[in-house]
Amino acid sequence: MDTINHISKTKLPLHQDFNFLKSEAIDFIQNHIGKEWTNFNPSDPGMTILDQFCYALTELGYCTDFTIPDILTDFTGKIAIDDQFYLPYKILTTSPYTINDYRKYLIDGNENIFNVTILCYNNNIFPINRIYQVYLYINPDIVDVIESKNICKSAFYYLNKSRNLGEVFNLPIALQTQNCSIGGKIEITKKVDLYAVLLDLQSKIREFIFAKPEQLSYETLIAKGYNSAAIYDGPYLKNGWILNESLADKIDQIKAIDLIPVIESVTGIVTVSGLQLYQNEKITSVLQATVNQILSIDILGSYKSKNLTITCNGKEVAFDAFGPLIITPDKFEETTANLNNKVHLKLPKSSFRDINTYYSIQNTFPQQYNIGADKVADDSAPIQVAQSRQLKGYLTLFDQILANQFSQLANVSKLFSFTNSVCGAPSDEENFYAVKDKEQQKNLEYPVPYKMFSPSYFYQSLYTVPHIRPILKDSKTFDYSFGNETEAEQQEKSWFEYQQDPYNPYIFGMMKLIEEEDVNLDRRNKLLDHLLARHGESPKVIDAIINDTIYTGDKRKDQLILKSLYLQNLGLLTYNRQKGYNFLSASKIADNTSGNIDVSLPVIKSKHLGYISENTTDFIFRSEQINKKEKLSRPDFNNFSGLELKLNLLFGLKNIYSNFITSQFDIQQNNIENQLNTYKTIQKTFWFKEKRNGSILIETILLLNQLKYNIEIIKQNQVNITSYSLENIDFQTISNLNYVVNTTAEATLDTNLGQGYLVFSDVQFPVVTNTSEAINLTDYTKSELSNYYFRITIASGNGSITIDNSVFKKNIILVFPDFIPVLQTPEFKKRLKYFLKNSLPVNVSYECLFLSLQELETFIPNYVKWHESLRFKSDLIPVKTEQDQAAINNSAPSATTNPAETAINLINSLTSILATKNGRNK
Incomplete structure (x- = not known):
């Protein structure tokens, strides 16, 4: 052996x-x-x-x-992971936030997007908001214009899935190919395939100009020395990780000397001489491209035109009429098998260890002690029986201590779980339900067997100790018979019924003895604080935010409930911490009636009252129920921002509204008018709770995104002032033209405006030329690179809305009802301010509004119409997949829907509310 x-x-x-x-x-x-x-x-x-x-x-x-994996493995062989640990890709990643994050996100999301350039406009007009213009380097082998546009539109959808608060994306633009060629002489070695050499050269020049980043597997990066924190820093990528250093910028200027080392690096090429560059069929010293262009050097075309000569041993290699150079995808990316991110998610190997099953020490005592399975029978030697039971009673104390320690170790997964446990004796609860059928489980004789609030000490019964029954209190409670059983059968049945009674004096007494509530609550709170700190969350900050949030009325229990709920949802909340909602595909909050948006609030019916109930049964809080109700899913982050969902969770807004509705139903009204007001109050509260998770968040950049604009550009000379204007243009165009005026050289502006247009991304926007004698330059903004001045005004609203409107001074506006007493307390407003300070990015400012019943009467309909109109972007929203088409079909606007009009109505409503608020403050 x-x-x-x-x-x-x-x-x-x-x-x-x-x-x-x-x-x-x-x-x-x-x-x-x-x-x-x-x-x-x-x-x-x-x-x-x-x-x-x-x-x-x-x-x-x-x-x-035992190893931790073994301790956490159940009898089925499965390791307890859910609500125990967050796998690295769930807790270390975050939705795209930086420019590089968005580039990785797009490259990973579409196989035909090779690379991305993103401009974040330093906007003179809207300085507190981020506006992104994205340029896509689409697979050069795709020449179909329609397919290229569909890729841009698909990217627009994809970007808005991860749009952050206070940010908007303009429709992405495909980089336009700037065709170039080279001339000169290239010497190649013998016995090389000319086609392969040209193919490799074309590939390397493409990579030099704007390379497609390499996507690597987790194992590859670990082998290269990267740790998990570095690998998972950024958005989760489905097809392999992209390093920041591999995200090279697009090269817009190339000299001949830059290409020499690239050409000589190709296998089979010996030397290159007399290199010349051609752009627009003319020799140039520098190849140049603008921000919306990408240089493309056609190697085969250069060879065909005989500008490029290829020699071997001093002799020119004749041109063969082979087809275009086909660059296969594997030149740019690994295979899917190498890039999938599943392999590193393997859990450690483990084995089930039956820790909880306890073998009594009474089984191992010498036989003369008469306490084992073969002890003296009850009907003989009564003195010895009494002595045996006395010793068993003494030893059972040690047995119980040991059994509980084994149970505590077996339930470590529950002790350090994100969820609050609901039973201190899990094995006894399991045995209780194991003999119940479905009907019995629905109609239990004992409504809450073994239930208790968040135990942190675990225990188990000792029914398996030899002959334990006689020393347990009231063990003969079920010693009755209907006369059709033998005594042995009756005794067996009686003992079984006693064990199945979760309130028998033994197990119920154990439940009350094991934990004192004060000690238990403090201990569980410390465990949850440890779990929060382990995930980078400050327990003190969370305590300050949830200080007055009420679920049970007991402050310490409420802390445990809220911390547990937060930990259960921490993965999604932290990943989407900065994310806004996806306005292009969010669920509707209003119905369509006869082709019009129905903005009426829901009628409160008796079926709705099922939501308004206590979360307790027999005075025990039902943790499982609240966990299920507050469990967040990915679609929630499509309909709401991460901030809204976190606010609702930590402040218990839904619970506050439920309690308020319940209290309103208890109020006795004296007249019909008061009853009507009460009903309207309940109706709006119910709408906030069911439709908006307790609050309304409005991003002012989205209001601006729906309006139309005018731009006026001037240049002053000695005689008069010439102005150029464009009117009634959309937000994307105005943001791009604002960028053009700020970043274009004066000479170029002179030429373009003189010819009657502005140019952005090769598109000409015609301008109207006017002449005047005097203009107040203080109303205009000076261009950054020229002596031109410009002014942007809002065309929508007939001049009633201006860019310096009070509504646009903040990035987001949060709206709450003011008739709920809890929301009006200084403590709530202090906690809300502290929460927003800790949760919002530094570049996002906010305003909180508490609206009266009368203000909500007009505000809610305006908000609903505006919210629905955000999806009606038929001129911009793409149709790439069946899901995209279905989304557009489901949100088709009626003939009366006008997105700009809905924005104007909401802006006017907010302006009036802010004016009233400022008046009250004065």
């Missing part, structure tokens, strides 16, 4: 060393028992008891040395 199995004589750990444990116990006895115990020999019964207890402790010590 290759392996020799034998017992090695090695020193055991102290907690598994019987001799050490026994010597420690004897030392303790000698130091504390005085002169009452003098016999420490094996003949003393006390020493026998000590031996058995120490042996049992070595078993407990052995179990504590």
